[in-house]
Amino acid sequence: MSNISEQQKIPKNIVQYWSDRNISENLKKLSSSWVEVYPDYNYKLYNRESAIDFLTENYNREVVNAFEVLKVPAMQSDLFRIAYLLANGGMYMDISQKAHKPLNEIIFKINKLIVFSRDSGSIINGMILTPKDNSLLRVIFENILGNISRRDDYRAYHVTGPANFNKVLSNENCVVLKKQDVLKYISGDKLYERKNDHWTTINSIENAYYNNNDFR
Numbered sequence: 001m002s003n004i005s006e007q008q009k010i011p012k013n014i015v016q017y018w019s020d021r022n023i024s025e026n027l028k029k030l031s032s033s034w035v036e037v038y039p040d041y042n043y044k045l046y047n048r049e050s051a052i053d054f055l056t057e058n059y060n061r062e063v064v065n066a067f068e069v070l071k072v073p074a075m076q077s078d079l080f081r082i083a084y085l086l087a088n089g090g091m092y093m094d095i096s097q098k099a100h101k102p103l104n105e106i107i108f109k110i111n112k113l114i115v116f117s118r119d120s121g122s123i124i125n126g127m128i129l130t131p132k133d134n135s136l137l138r139v140i141f142e143n144i145l146g147n148i149s150r151r152d153d154y155r156a157y158h159v160t161g162p163a164n165f166n167k168v169l170s171n172e173n174c175v176v177l178k179k180q181d182v183l184k185y186i187s188g189d190k191l192y193e194r195k196n197d198h199w200t201t202i203n204s205i206e207n208a209y210y211n212n213n214d215f216r
Helices: 025-037 048-058 061-068 073-088 135-150 162-168
Strands: 013-017 042-046 090-093 097-099 114-117 123-130 175-178 186-188
Touching: 013 025, 013 073, 025 042, 025 097, 042 048, 048 061, 048 073, 061 073, 061 135, 073 090, 073 123, 073 135, 123 162, 135 162
Parallel strands: 013 042, 013 090, 114 175
Antiparallel strands: 090 123, 097 186, 114 123
């Protein structure tokens, strides 16, 4: 049976990422909210190891290498979410987000990339809904792979993060919803459980990337 209903064009997949195998009880509660609110969706939480397995099965070695050289979990997540959505379509939500009620009434019959913005209009990349193999997301993906290959910047925002979305996307070529307008559906804290390798602590190329073949 297809996971795309006659009415809903975006596949019923939900994907999240946390680099470690073990997650805290708080994050478990947040992630379980997506299973509870979307019982008819295919839910998957990936860690670094399972993400590498997915990329190996679905992409070439260049993409796998690009993921493996990233030291910073947030950068790993940035790249992986796009790779997953290109292959399968569906919904990516940061693990810091909690589901309250289904977004179905918003995404009903939409067959385009859906992203969210701050009140300032800046697009964020922590909440993405899309059909599989979306052409705009493909452009963003290729740009990020190029950024990683060059290794000339260590700032997650620019290398793998929202800067890449803001360069490509606008209200004219995709659906942009204000995050503030969907709080009854989704809420969360972007400052969840910071670690020593949180992207905000990275201040050099050496801290952002592994060298040679020492990344596995």
